Amino acid sequence: MTGIPEDLAELVRVTRVIGADPSLVLGGGGNSSVKTTLTDITGEPMRVIYIKGSGHDMATITTAGFAPLRLDRLERLLPPVMVEDERLLDELRGALVDQSAPDPSVETLLHVALPDAAVVHSHADSLQGLGDTPDGSGRIRSLLGDLVVVVDYAMPGPDLTAACQAAWRARRGDEVGLVVVGHGLFTVGATPAEALERHLAVVARATAALPDPTNRATQPDQPDPTGPDPAELARFRKAVCAVAGRPLVMNRHTDETVRAFIADPELLAATARGPVTPDHATRTKPTPMTGRNDLDDYSSRYQAYVAENRVRRHQDVVAPDPAPRVVLDPDWGLLSLADTAPAAATVRDIYRHTMSVIRWATALGGYEPAGLAHTFDLEFWGFQQGKARRARPAGDLAGQVALVTGAASGIGRACAARLLAAGASVVGWDLSDKVETVFDDPGYLGLTVDITDPAAMRDALARQVDSFGGLDILVPAAGIFPVGADIADLDKTVWRKTMAVNVDAAMELYHLAHPLLAAAVPYGRVALIASKNALAPGPGAAAYSVSKAGVTQLTRVAALEWAADGIRVNMIHPDGVFDTGLWTSELLETRAAHYGMTVDAYKRRNLLHAEITSATVAEMVYAMCGPAFASTTGAQVPLDGGSDRII
Ligand code: ZN
Numbered sequence: 001m002t003g004i005p006e007d008l009a010e011l012v013r014v015t016r017v018i019g020a021d022p023s024l025v026l027g028g029g030g031n032s033s034v035k036t037t038l039t040d041i042t043g044e045p046m047r048v049i050y051i052k053g054s055g056h057d058m059a060t061i062t063t064a065g066f067a068p069l070r071l072d073r074l075e076r077l078l079p080p081v082m083v084e085d086e087r088l089l090d091e092l093r094g095a096l097v098d099q100s101a102p103d104p105s106v107e108t109l110l111h112v113a114l115p116d117a118a119v120v121h122s123h124a125d126s127l128q129g130l131g132d133t134p135d136g137s138g139r140i141r142s143l144l145g146d147l148v149v150v151v152d153y154a155m156p157g158p159d160l161t162a163a164c165q166a167a168w169r170a171r172r173g174d175e176v177g178l179v180v181v182g183h184g185l186f187t188v189g190a191t192p193a194e195a196l197e198r199h200l201a202v203v204a205r206a207t208a209a210l211p212d213p214t215n216r217a218t219q220p221d222q223p224d225p226t227g228p229d230p231a232e233l234a235r236f237r238k239a240v241c242a243v244a245g246r247p248l249v250m251n252r253h254t255d256e257t258v259r260a261f262i263a264d265p266e267l268l269a270a271t272a273r274g275p276v277t278p279d280h281a282t283r284t285k286p287t288p289m290t291g292r293n294d295l296d297d298y299s300s301r302y303q304a305y306v307a308e309n310r311v312r313r314h315q316d317v318v319a320p321d322p323a324p325r326v327v328l329d330p331d332w333g334l335l336s337l338a339d340t341a342p343a344a345a346t347v348r349d350i351y352r353h354t355m356s357v358i359r360w361a362t363a364l365g366g367y368e369p370a371g372l373a374h375t376f377d378l379e380f381w382g383f384q385q386g387k388a389r390r391a392r393p394a395g396d397l398a399g400q401v402a403l404v405t406g407a408a409s410g411i412g413r414a415c416a417a418r419l420l421a422a423g424a425s426v427v428g429w430d431l432s433d434k435v436e437t438v439f440d441d442p443g444y445l446g447l448t449v450d451i452t453d454p455a456a457m458r459d460a461l462a463r464q465v466d467s468f469g470g471l472d473i474l475v476p477a478a479g480i481f482p483v484g485a486d487i488a489d490l491d492k493t494v495w496r497k498t499m500a501v502n503v504d505a506a507m508e509l510y511h512l513a514h515p516l517l518a519a520a521v522p523y524g525r526v527a528l529i530a531s532k533n534a535l536a537p538g539p540g541a542a543a544y545s546v547s548k549a550g551v552t553q554l555t556r557v558a559a560l561e562w563a564a565d566g567i568r569v570n571m572i573h574p575d576g577v578f579d580t581g582l583w584t585s586e587l588l589e590t591r592a593a594h595y596g597m598t599v600d601a602y603k604r605r606n607l608l609h610a611e612i613t614s615a616t617v618a619e620m621v622y623a624m625c626g627p628a629f630a631s632t633t634g635a636q637v638p639l640d641g642g643s644d645r646i647i
Contacts, residue, residue, distance in 0.1 A: 004063050007034045007117070007192065008050050012063055014120060014192040019058025024122040024203065026353060027283065027346035028055045030184070032120045033111040034192055035071060038097070046097070047071040051111055053102025067101035074112045079162040083109070088157065106156055113165040114178070116188035118195040123184040125353050126206040128276045129360030131181040132369045139364070140179055143209050147202055149175050153182035153371040155378060156279075177202060182370025183277055211363035227252070228332055230465035231515035236292055237469040238519045240337060243299050244323035247399030247521040249425050250469025251344040253352070254333025261355045262328050270367040271328065276357045278371045278378035283338070283347050284354075286375050288326035298324050309376040320379075326351050339399050341425045341468060342442035395423020397625065400521065401468040402426045403461075405451060405509070406478030408435040410580030411529055414614035415475050415621045420444060422622060425468045429460060429478065451478055451505035457512055471516035473625050476506055477529040479547075481582055484540035495543045502547035503554065510558055517567050524567035527624040528555045529617065532575035532638065536645040552636065559634035568633045570624045574617050575640035578603050606641025 011034045018024050018032065031052035040046040048068045052058070056065035073095040077083050083091050092104045105111075111119045130139050141150045151167045154160040164178055164186075176198040177187030185202055189195030237250040261267050271288050275281045286305070289298040299322035306322075325347050327335040336347035361367040371378075402419045406412030407428025416428045420441055428435045429449040436446040445467050449460045464471060480501045482494045506528075517524030534552040537545035552571055559569035578588060585599075592602035603611050620639055623629065638646050 005036050005038070005050075007036050008063055008066065010034075011050060011066070011118065011192040012061060014118075014196040015052065015058050015061050017196060018120060018122050018199070019061065022349060023125045023353065023356075025058050026123070026349050028057055029279065030058050030122045031105040031107055031111070032058070032118075032192065032195075033108075034118045036117070038068075048097055049074065049108070049112060051104050051108045054105050056102060065102060067104040068097040069095040069104060069108065070097060071112065074109065077109060078113055079158065079165055082158040082162070085157055107160075109158075109161045110156075110164055110186070113161055114168060114186065114188050116190065116195075118189045118192040119186055120189075120192065120195040120199045121184060121186045122199065122203070123277060123279070124203045124206065125276075125357055126203055126210055126360075127179060127185055128182070128357045129210055130206055130364070131179075132276060132357060132367055133361045133364045134366055134368055136368065136370050137181040140181055140206075144179060144202060144205060147176055147205070148185070148187075149178045151178060151180045153180060153374065155374050156183075182372075183279075210360050212360070227254075227462060227466065230462045231519060233332070233465050234470035234516045234519040236335075237337075238521050239295055240323050240327075241399070241521045243295065244321040244337075246321075246339075247472070248323070248337045248339060248469070249341050249344045249399055249401065251336045251341070251348050252333060252466045252469075253336070253348050257355065258334050258352070261359070262330050262333070267355070267358055267362060268328065270358050270362060271354075273367055274369045274372040274375055276354050276369060278375040280350050280354070281375045281379040283343070284326050284350055285324060286379065288328050288351065289324035290328050292327060292329045292332060295324075298322075305376070309380075337469070340423070340443060344468075345442070395421070397473075398423035400424045400472045401464070401470050402473035402475065402625075403429070403464060403471055403513075404475040404477055405429045405449075406476075406529075407446065408432040408438055410477075410582070411574065411577060411614045411617050412475070412477035413438055414618035415477055415527075415529075416444070418615070418618035418622045419473065419475075419625070422625075424473065427460075427464045427468070429457075431478075451509065452500050454508045454512070457505075457509060461512055461516065465516070470519060470521065471513055472520040472522075472524060474509075474513055474517060474524075474526045475529065475621055476509060476526070476551075478505070479529070479531075482543050485542075486540055487542050490542060498543040498547045499550070502544075503550040506551045507554055510554070514562065514565075517562065518565040520567070524562070524565065525625050525629075526555065526558065526567065526569040527621045528552070528569075528571045529621075530555070530571045530573050530636070532573045532640050532643065532646065534573055535636070535638070536643065556634055563633055568624075568629055570629060570632060570634070571636045572617060572620050572624070573636060573638045573640065573646075574612060575638070575643065576603065576606060576612050577614055577617060578611075579613050604641065606643060607647075608641040610641035612639060612641055 011032055015032045018030060033049050033051040035049045037045050037047050049071050050066040050068050053065050053067050077091055092108055137150055137152050149167045149171050151163050154163045177185060179185050187195045187199040189198060241248050268290055274286050275284060302322040325337050334351055336344045338344040338347050358367045402424045404412050404416040407416045408430035416426050419426050420443055425443040428446045431450055433448045435448060438446060447460045449456050480498060482498050530552045531548040533541060533545040534548040555569055555571055562569055588599050592599045617639055
């Protein structure tokens with residue numbers, strides 16, 4: 001089996017078209033497949049189905065995102081055989097042709113039950129808007145019955161496969177697909193392109209029948225300039241994280257559409273009726289919390305809902321935390337919470353589309369989610385819970401939010417990279433606009449900020465809180481190293497500039513950051529990048545040495561003042577870090593020659609003969625943010641390979 005079959009290449013293109021439209025699929029939902037024939041290792045033909053891997057994003061999928069499975073084996077698993085939930089993944093994996101392929105979609109058997117070569121599936125908003133209404137299935141039958149078979153909602157798994165198989169067998173013969181009310185649309189074709197064309201035609205007809213087809217979730221706009229107090233938002237996030245039992249990222253979104261929705265009591269009340277489709281509950285919980293003061297009430301209602309359904313159906317489910325994932329507040333707008341920044345963005349997007357669906361359904365007679373009765377079963381389905389567990393990030397700083405200043409290069413960039421690698425969401429500041437693109441990571445936000453401008457810092461902190469919900473870890477790494485000069489020759493402008501950047505800006509930043517650090521999750525941490533010069537000054541470096549001693553003293557005072565808030569404030573004194581913008585290879589060679597040394601020996605001019613890099617410093621910052629420093633504040637750690645002037 002070599003090369004990529006042409007029909008798989010076409011399937012990838014078709015899948016990306018569906019995935020690129022958020023009104024069709026969001027956050028890993030939807031799927032597609034093609035049935036084809038390969039030649040096996042013995043030279044015999046082998047019928048396979050390529051199906052989208054579970055959790056892969058349709059917008060960016062590649063051939064590696066599809067799993068090839070033996071079709072003859074899967075056909076034997078169709079109803080009347082009922083593959084139980086717990087067995088499903090093992091049975092699907094057992095049919096894989098390529099053991100390194102992703103886990104096949106949970107809807108694989110439904111694709112097998114539809115015998116056409118290509119199947120394309122989406123969760124189109126327009127169909128939810130029509131279906132989540134009184135007599136939604138009658139409405140869809142009368143509107144689309146000449147094009148598609150209509151099936152009432154059933155839980156994904158054996159029930160849905162059986163219902164679709166039976167309905168498909170009983171069809172007239174000219175239908176191009178199947179609508180599962182409250183779930184989505186499956187279209188079929190001889191090729192993926194034909195299935196796509198039919199898919200878009202069905203969706204276009206459904207969309208044209210909506211009361212206000214232009215009522216679509218708009219793209220997120222710029223943050224709200226006259227927004228709420230960031231500290232109040234951060235304290236709210238801390239309270240939600242306490243209920244969740246772990247740190248979560250919180251995104252705030254508000255635009256005209258969101259404001260108008262939340263201001264409408266009828267629409268707001270409709271949100272309590274449940275998710276657009278039960279599948280959304282695994283990310284959004286069955287209902288949002290309305291109003292920011294409802295947290296205790298929300299969590300006790302959620303616990304009651306779990307307890308009640310557990311007795312009725314699932315005695316042994318693992319109860320998730322009772323914290324909301326969506327909050328709708330008249331002043332704050334839409335808040336979404338999740339383990340990572342991209343997951344919080346997905347929750348936000350799902351809810352913005354939910355608002356469109358609720359508006360449509362309300363205009364058509366009322367929002368009545370068609371799959372509502374199955375929400376609990378789906379949220380607590382072992383398969384879904386397993387998927388959620390696998391998707392949870394492994395990094396020990398997951399859900400936490402860091403700010404690193406001077407992040408465009410050198411030590412600051414290395415610190416940001418280390419915190420990102422540990423799972424934190426990171427905001428990077430720098431005077432250089434390179435900071436905006438230095439990381440291509442959905443958990444990173446780079447902002448061009450002049451730290452000598454307090455208003456710019458205040459705006460940037462507000463933006464950080466809107467994006468990620470707070471500030472848990474502060475790493476002041478920005479600083480300048482002025483050209484050396486003896487005191488006798490010192491330029492006072494250089495002196496003042498050095499104090500402004502290295503000391504005054506840190507004081508302003510601490511002043512602004514304190515209320516956020518006091519509301520950090522699980523507790524605030526500061527790791528200052530100071531300098532060996534703070535302890536062992538150098539001749540010709542008066543401005544730098546005094547500024548680093550000053551910021552160290554300032555930070556020691558912060559450790560004293562902020563201990564009552566649980567904030568751990570520690571300092572690092574690096575020396576001889578040569579992989580920064582300051583040191584070119586020419587400068588290194590000149591300095592080494594000045595001491596009659598090789599460059600390597602010059603770099604290791606310390607007691608341990610150790611080479612200190614930006615990454616070494618970043619590793620210490622990471623340690624200071626973790627459990628090893630949980631009981632330490634006010635510590636000054638030299639990172640210099642050992643210096644007899646410091647020891
Ligand atoms: Zn689906």
